[in-house]
Amino acid sequence: QVNKAKGGGYEESYEECALLFLNIHNIHVVRESLRKLKDCLFPRVDEKNYFKLLTSLAMVQLDPYYRTIKGFAVLIEKEWCSFGHKFAHRIGHGEDKASDGERSPVFVQFIDCVWQLLQQHECHFEFNSFLLVTILDELYACRFGTFLFNSEKQRLVENKCAKNTVSLWTYILENKTSFLNPLYNKDQRTVLIMNSSMRVLQIWKEYYARHNPLVIAPGSLRIGTDLTRSSSVGLHVSIQAAKRYALERACGKRALLEELVNMSQV
Numbered sequence: 001q002v003n004k005a006k007g008g009g010y011e012e013s014y015e016e017c018a019l020l021f022l023n024i025h026n027i028h029v030v031r032e033s034l035r036k037l038k039d040c041l042f043p044r045v046d047e048k049n050y051f052k053l054l055t056s057l058a059m060v061q062l063d064p065y066y067r068t069i070k071g072f073a074v075l076i077e078k079e080w081c082s083f084g085h086k087f088a089h090r091i092g093h094g095e096d097k098a099s100d101g102e103r104s105p106v107f108v109q110f111i112d113c114v115w116q117l118l119q120q121h122e123c124h125f126e127f128n129s130f131l132l133v134t135i136l137d138e139l140y141a142c143r144f145g146t147f148l149f150n151s152e153k154q155r156l157v158e159n160k161c162a163k164n165t166v167s168l169w170t171y172i173l174e175n176k177t178s179f180l181n182p183l184y185n186k187d188q189r190t191v192l193i194m195n196s197s198m199r200v201l202q203i204w205k206e207y208y209a210r211h212n213p214l215v216i217a218p219g220s221l222r223i224g225t226d227l228t229r230s231s232s233v234g235l236h237v238s239i240q241a242a243k244r245y246a247l248e249r250a251c252g253k254r255a256l257l258e259e260l261v262n263m264s265q266v
Helices: 027-041 051-062 067-080 087-091 106-120 129-141 150-160 170-173 222-228 232-265
Strands: none
Touching: 027 087, 051 067, 051 106, 067 129, 067 150, 067 170, 087 129, 106 129, 129 170
């Protein structure tokens, strides 16, 4: 009654109307509930880079748009490039003796997390793992202006990257067929839950160990993209690479050489 006398509360002047509060408490309880939720949404850590990682990963899990090639590019541009991730400092671009105190693999960690999601929910992504490898390769190669410098101001105003360089996304969209996932089902619009058990998470061998022939068979990285091509030659090469990789995993290197000799004689 005191709250109503001060002009607060709710109106009772509407006849023949029933007020339903739907189990929602007053504004003070709702405010306190929201305040408690903040710690869940943004953990109290000193390094703000992890905010980008957590929010970006949540967007990929919640919204199917960000699991498309175009949507994933929009996400990185919005959450990382436009919001000022210091790519030059975090990666150490152009510095022979970059300070380790400034370096951070948080963007690589984000791409690795997306790859883990891709392995667990392959049919929900329009792109394949080759897109993720390409993004990280160009992050360090600096062929495109997308990940240069530390902010939008440095890229667009001070160094005019939009005029003097090509965007990575232009290259990717012009070669879109190479990055398509043949298993993608665009009608699946569910929220993706990641199984973070150590027994389920995998080492991204196609990126971290791709130059080691004892771990990765030559050409195995592009198997998924070759399957989308109409070329019978490319498909034959992919099948042979897959067979070789499977044999090596199953019987070891020495037995593999014997098996390859037998296959060549057939």
